[in-house]
Each structure stands twice: as structure tokens, then as C-alpha cells.
Amino acid sequence: MSDMxxxxxxxxxxxxxxxxxxxxxxVLVLGEDVGDxxxxxxxxxxxxxSSKFGTDRVKSTPISEQAIMGAAIGAAMAGxxxxxxxxxxxxxxxxxxxxxxxxxxxxxMSGGQTSVPLxxxxxxxxxxxxxxxxxxxxxGWFAHTAGIKVVAGSNPADLKGLLLSCIxxxxxxxxxxxxxxxxxxxxxxxxxxxxxxxxxxxxxxxSDVTIVSWSAQVLRxxxxxxxxxxxxxxxxxxxxxxxxxxxxxxxLESVAKTGRAMIVHEAVRSFGPxxxxxxxxxxxxxxxxxxxxxxxxxxxxxxxxxxALEDAYIVQPDAIVAAAKALMD
Amino acid sequence: xxxxxxxxxxxxxxxxxxxxxxxRVERNxxxxxxxxxxxxxxxxxxSARGQEVIPATISHLLTQEDQICTIYRGIQDMVAKDMPLxxxxxxxxxxxxxxxxGKGGPMHLTYPDMGIMVTTGIVGSxxxxxxxxxxxxxxxxxxxxxxxxxxxxASNIGAFHESLNMASVWKLPVLFVCANNGxxxxxxxxxxxxxxxxxxxxxxxxxxGFTVDGNDADDMYAHVTAAIDRARSGEGPTLxxxxxxxxxxxxxxxxxxxxxxxxxxxxxxxxxxPALRAxLIAEGHASEADLAALQAAIEAEVADAQEFxxxxxxxxxxxxxxxxxxxxxxx
Ligand SMILES: Cc1ncc(C[n+]2csc(CCOP(=O)(O)OP(=O)(O)O)c2C)c(N)n1
Numbered sequence: 001m002s003d004m005x006x007x008x009x010x011x012x013x014x015x016x017x018x019x020x021x022x023x024x025x026x027v028l029v030l031g032e033d034v035g036d037x038x039x040x041x042x043x044x045x046x047x048x049x050s051s052k053f054g055t056d057r058v059k060s061t062p063i064s065e066q067a068i069m070g071a072a073i074g075a076a077m078a079g080x081x082x083x084x085x086x087x088x089x090x091x092x093x094x095x096x097x098x099x100x101x102x103x104x105x106x107x108x109m110s111g112g113q114t115s116v117p118l119x120x121x122x123x124x125x126x127x128x129x130x131x132x133x134x135x136x137x138x139x140g141w142f143a144h145t146a147g148i149k150v151v152a153g154s155n156p157a158d159l160k161g162l163l164l165s166c167i168x169x170x171x172x173x174x175x176x177x178x179x180x181x182x183x184x185x186x187x188x189x190x191x192x193x194x195x196x197x198x199x200x201x202x203x204x205x206x207s208d209v210t211i212v213s214w215s216a217q218v219l220r221x222x223x224x225x226x227x228x229x230x231x232x233x234x235x236x237x238x239x240x241x242x243x244x245x246x247x248x249x250x251x252l253e254s255v256a257k258t259g260r261a262m263i264v265h266e267a268v269r270s271f272g273p274x275x276x277x278x279x280x281x282x283x284x285x286x287x288x289x290x291x292x293x294x295x296x297x298x299x300x301x302x303x304x305x306x307x308a309l310e311d312a313y314i315v316q317p318d319a320i321v322a323a324a325k326a327l328m329d
Numbered sequence: 330x331x332x333x334x335x336x337x338x339x340x341x342x343x344x345x346x347x348x349x350x351x352x353r354v355e356r357n358x359x360x361x362x363x364x365x366x367x368x369x370x371x372x373x374x375x376s377a378r379g380q381e382v383i384p385a386t387i388s389h390l391l392t393q394e395d396q397i398c399t400i401y402r403g404i405q406d407m408v409a410k411d412m413p414l415x416x417x418x419x420x421x422x423x424x425x426x427x428x429x430x431g432k433g434g435p436m437h438l439t440y441p442d443m444g445i446m447v448t449t450g451i452v453g454s455x456x457x458x459x460x461x462x463x464x465x466x467x468x469x470x471x472x473x474x475x476x477x478x479x480x481x482x483a484s485n486i487g488a489f490h491e492s493l494n495m496a497s498v499w500k501l502p503v504l505f506v507c508a509n510n511g512x513x514x515x516x517x518x519x520x521x522x523x524x525x526x527x528x529x530x531x532x533x534x535x536x537x538g539f540t541v542d543g544n545d546a547d548d549m550y551a552h553v554t555a556a557i558d559r560a561r562s563g564e565g566p567t568l569x570x571x572x573x574x575x576x577x578x579x580x581x582x583x584x585x586x587x588x589x590x591x592x593x594x595x596x597x598x599x600x601x602x603p604a605l606r607a608x609l610i611a612e613g614h615a616s617e618a619d620l621a622a623l624q625a626a627i628e629a630e631v632a633d634a635q636e637f638x639x640x641x642x643x644x645x646x647x648x649x650x651x652x653x654x655x656x657x658x659x660x
Contacts, residue, residue: 032513032514032516033514033515033516037515037520037587038514038515038516038587039515039586039587042514060516060520060521061521062482062485062486062513062516062521062522063452063453063482063483063485063486063513063516063521064485064486064487065486066486066487067487090450090451091451091452093451094451094453094486094487094488128373129371129372129373129423129434130373130436130450131432131433131434131436131437131450132432132433132437132450133436133437133449133450133451134436134450299649299650299658300653300658301649301650301653301658302432302653304431304432304648304649305372305420305423305429305431305432305433305434305435305436305437306423306424306431306432306434306643306644306648307371307423307643308423308643308644308646309423309431309432309644309646309648309649312646312649313649
């Protein structure tokens with residue numbers, strides 16, 4: 001085993017970028033404020049890249065999300081591997097045509113003649129009182145679009161490994177950085193390499209309930225583990241890591257064992273990715289379920305500003321424990 | 330870029346009123362920052378300290394019916410337009426008496442009674458909506474005008490270009506007011522903008538564009554008067570690029586590593602607020618005693634509003650189900 005290094009998510013993402021850019025001159029970076037002259041990105045994930053690899057490969061852009069995405073698509077079609085930062089996930093909305101109608105579809109529509117191997121990195125998450133236009137998890141929107149992979153790590157090692165895989169993937173990937181996951185330290189192997197996309201991870205094994213989650217909500221599920229243990233519930237926590245295409249085998253194997261399933265995501269519950277997973281579990285394991293599949297997500301409303309409302313909007317560890325208890329009744 | 334043929338000039342009372350609005354903005358900003366420092370408020374805060382002349386002059390020339398669409402840095406635009414401070418403070422404290430019931434917060438303050446229609450956190454998005462409000466004014470046969478506030482960085486997003494073109498074609502009564510403070514977050518104007526003056530872009534959309542000293546009440550007064558006259562008389566929109574400087578960075582707590590230290594020091598030394606105050610005294614428009622009384626009254630209003638806001642109740646969780654649609658969502 002190689003040495004383990006303690007780092008947070010920001011450092012892990014930075015390490016992935018440093019390695020990817022050093023290994024492959026085709027890897028490019030573009031986005032608002034990503035250059036060192038501008039501070040290396042709002043959270044500092046891109047620090048040092050422009051100094052080390054030059055401002056031809058690492059470009060700070062105007063505030064022009066549509067043009068950022070378009071430039072990334074074009075460069076990707078021409079053989080480069082751009083990593084485009086859309087500062088916050090809500091700002092992908094002004095680049096949706098480029099992402100949904102072009103990045104995701106060009107390979108198919110061209111009958112495989114062109115492809116768009118780009119990575120979109122984007123930050124989001126409620127809990128910072130940034131209200132309705134700076135906190136949404138839109139992974140469901142992208143997962144509902146054929147042709148783009150949707151990835152979200154929850155800890156430094158996964159963030160590094162998954163980002164490396166996104167960069168190397170032959171197709172467009174959106175790599176979601178849940179705000180909370182960037183600041184929690186963790187151990188990362190010095191030689192941490194790519195982690196395959198589409199592969200979930202069993203964080204904690206258990207026998208009573210399968211809990212499927214991703215990004216920041218994995219952290220809240222982990223906070224719930226003690227409460228679950230105290231209630232005598234043996235939970236198996238699965239970090240999905242890739243939301244689309246998702247690891248059906250891992251989830252179904254676990255639920256076949258526990259007979260109870262809960263999906264916990266930060267996005268609005270209605271029409272969320274939890275519904276897709278629940279439906280699949282129902283289709284595949286109908287006779288083996290001890291209880292209907294449970295979905296926990298935000299209420300159908302924009303992310304509110306007031307602290308009390310925002311706390312209630314996010315599925316908290318208490319709610320996870322309570323829902324698991326209900327599944328055990 | 331055009332020159333004004335007939336420049337209107339503010340008289341003494343106008344200058345005093347512009348100063349009053351600036352001071353109200355600045356005293357309120359100061360109180361917000363103090364509350365944030367003491368942990369009484371928690372929110373991302375984008376101070377506009379240093380940019381007060383722009384909304385103060387514009388608001389002096391607007392009527393209550395005239396409307397504005399502004400941005401995350403736009404608390405100054407509302408306070409200058411005489412938005413009452415109590416619902417403002419309750420909102421930024423996330424309380425139920427807030428103008429948005431605590432649900433929008435500082436980045437989405439809204440107060441239609443005073444024409445404060447939209448506050449957006451999305452760069453550029455004040456402009457397309459201002460067009461729609463202006464179209465409605467046209468359809469209503471009303472003389473009201475709409476101001477779209479935005480920053481220099483926002484002139485690089487598609488929404489700017491689409492909106493200016495449409496407003497020009499439809500001759501909409503809009504003032505596109507760009508506060509050019511030289512930076513977009515940490516990006517310098519010249520690193521991201523294809524023209525030396527944003528006002529040049531107006532030519533491409535067939536409307537007048539002016540680069541104005543946004544820290545000079547006379548220059549602002551003349552150009553805003555002309556733009557409002559043009560809008561009210563049905564001739565269409567104007568682009569005003571108001572040159573200014575933000576003293577406190579992009580977001581509170583942001584350091585200024587990306588700024589030229591001398592330029593920043595020079596801008597702060599030329600703080601437009603004390604400058605206008607000194608001018609009012611020197612030109613005999615107000616006495617020291619007048620201005621001291623004005624300041625005391627504003628500070629009392631701010632303190633009162635803060636107390637009110639902080640003592641307003643926290644919204645009930647039912648609020649998550651209200652205002653999503655007209656009809657309350659079922660529990
Ligand atoms: C579409 C979009 N992209 C990026 C951002 C992040 N962001 C917020 S403010 C800002 C800078 C805006 O600069 P400017 O328009 O000059 O206005 P200023 O903040 O200087 O007043 C950026 C990039 C955003 N809010 N919306």
C-alpha cells in the first residue's frame with residue numbers, strides 16, 4: 001500500500017488536476033477566475049495550474065457560460081480534454097443548450113463521427129444560506145439527459161479518483177462538487193488513480209436497511225449511523241458516486257440482502273433520481289421487499305434563505321434515522 | 330460614443346437629496362457589516378461601498394412607479410430608491426416580516442410597492458426581465474421607465490447582448506445601467522472585455538451609449554436625465570456605463586490580492602460620499618448642522634429597522650409550502 005496523505009476535497013481535486021495536466025498535454029482548463037491571477041477558482045481548486053501549465057492551457061474566461069461550454073465542446077471535438085468549470089451548478093442553466101443539445105448529443109446525432117470528451121466541474125449545495133439561485137442539486141436533470149455522465153464524490157479519495165476518470169472518459173461528464181464534501185478531510189493514497197465511473201461503494205456494510213446516497217448527503221447519512229446503531233438498526237450505506245449510469249448491481253445485491261431500501265438525496269424529492277432507483281428496485285426485487293422503498297429528498301420548493309427553513313429543507317441525519325426506524329416497524 | 334447636447338444640472342436641493350440617498354445607503358451598509366462582524370447576521374454580503382452616487386442620482390430622478398431590476402450587489406439600489414428599511418432588515422435576518430418572508434434573503438430582495446421588482450443572483454439576468462416590465466409599461470400606455478442594474482462583467486454574458494438588441498428594436502423604456510467597478514469577482518475588466526468602454530457596445534445595438542463618471546453627481550444627473558427623457562418620450566433605451574470602484578471587494582471577506590494597491594488607495598481617497606458632503610457645505614446647499622441632523626435621523630432609522638428585523642419571528646416551516654404556487658402546496 002502506498003502512503004496515505006491527509007487532505008480535503010479541494011486539495012484532492014487540485015491533485016487530480018495537477019496529475020492529469022502533467023500526464024496529458026491535451027487536458028485543458030477554462031472557467032471564471034480559474035487562473036492564478038484571479039485566485040485559482042472560487043474555492044481554490046484550480047490553484048497553481050495556470051502558473052505551472054501556462055495560460056494557454058488554463059484560461060480564465062469572461063462571465064459567459066454559454067461560450068465557456070461551447071469552447072469546451074469545440075476543443076473536445078478537436079481532440080482535447082477540456083475541464084470546464086461552471087462556478088455553481090445553478091449557472092449551468094445559462095449554458096443548458098450547449099450541455100444538453102450539444103455536448104450530450106453530438107456523438108449520437110453524428111452517428112459516432114464526433115465525440116465530446118469534456119468534463120464540467122461545478123459546485124453546489126444548500127446549507128450556506130445562499131438561497132434559491134446558488135444551491136440547487138440538478139443531478140436529476142442531467143441524469144435524465146442521454147449522453148452525459150453524472151458523477152458526484154463524497155470524500156477526498158473519491159473526488160480525486162472520479163475526477164481523473166471523468167477527464168479520461170471519452171464522453172461528457174458533469175462532476176458535481178457538493179460544497180460540504182470539499183472541506184471534510186480524509187485519507188488519500190499517494191498513488192490514488194482513477195476510480196471507475198458507474199461503480200458504487202459500500203461505505204458501511206449492514207444487514208437491515210440499504211441506504212443509497214451521494215455527494216454531501218453521504219456525509220449526513222454517516223452522521224446518522226450512530227443514531228441508527230443506537231436504534232439497533234444495521235444499515236448498509238452505499239455511496240453511489242456515479243448517478244448516471246448508476247451501479248444497479250451493487251444496489252440490487254444489497255437490497256436483495258436487506259429487503260429494505262432508502263434513497264437519500266439533497267435534490268427535491270419529486271421526480272428526483274431517488275424515484276428512478278426506487279422504481280428499479282421495485283421492478284427487480286418486488287417479491288423480496290419487506291417494505292416499500294423509501295425516498296428522502298427536499299420538499300418541492302426552491303432552496304429558502306432563512307436558516308430554519310434551509311435546515312428543514314435539507315434531509316438531516318435525524319430524518320434519516322426516523323425513516324429507517326419506520327422501515328423496520 | 331455620443332456627447333450630450335443639453336446637459337441638465339442638479340440644483341442645491343437635488344444635490345442634497347442625492348447626498349441623503351447616498352448616506353442612507355452607506356449608513357445601512359455600515360450597519361449590515363457591523364451586524365455580520367458581530368454574528369448577528371449570517372449571509373453572503375456584496376457591499377457596494379464606494380458606488381453610492383449611481384443609485385442615489387438615478388433614484389432621485391425616478392418616480393415611485395418607475396421600476397428597477399437589480400443584482401446581488403443591489404441593496405444600495407433599493408435603499409437609494411427609499412425602500413423602507415424594516416422589511417429589508419427582517420429579510421436579511423431571515424425573518425417572517427421580511428419583504429420576502431425570509432425566503433429570498435439578501436440576494437433576492439423584492440419590494441414591488443416601490444418598484445423593486447427583481448433582485449437576481451445570476452449575472453446578466455436583470456436585463457431581459459427589465460425589458461418585459463418595460464414592454465408592459467408600453468402596453469399600459471404608462472410613462473414609467475425601468476432601470477436594469479448590472480456590473481461590467483455582466484456585459485459579457487449573452488443576456489446583455491440579447492436584451493440590448495430587443496430593447497432597441499422594440500424601443501423599450503429601459504435604462505441599462507452598468508456599474509463598471511473594474512472587476513468581475515477577481516477578473517480585471519481588461520482581461521475579459523473586448524472593448525475599452527462598455528458604452529461602445531451600444532452602437533452595435535442602435536442605441537445611445539455613454540461612459541459616465543459614476544462617482545460624480547453632475548455627470549450622472551445629466552446623463553440619467555437624458556436617458557429618462559428619451560425613455561419616457563418613447564424613443565427607446567440608453568446604455569449608461571458608470572465608472573466607479575467597489576471599496577470592499579467582491580464579497581465581504583474577499584481580500585484584494587487581485588487589485589492594484591495604488592489604484593485602490595486612490596479610489597478610496599476620492600470617496601464620493603465625503604466629497605459630496607464637502608461640496609454641499611462649500612456651495613452653501615446645506616449647513617454642518619443640517620447634515621448632522623440628516624445623519625442622526627438616518628442612523629436612528631437604520632437602528633430602528635435593525636431592531637425590528639432582529640426581533641421579527643423566524644418563519645414557520647409551513648412557508649416551505651407557500652408561494653411555490655398561488656395555491657398552498659399540501660402538507
Ligand atoms: C451566470 C452567472 N455566472 C457566474 C456567477 C458568479 N458571479 C457572481 S458575481 C460575479 C461577478 C460579476 O461581476 P460584475 O458584473 O462586474 O458585477 P460586480 O460584482 O462587480 O458588481 C460572478 C462571476 C453568477 N452569479 N451568475
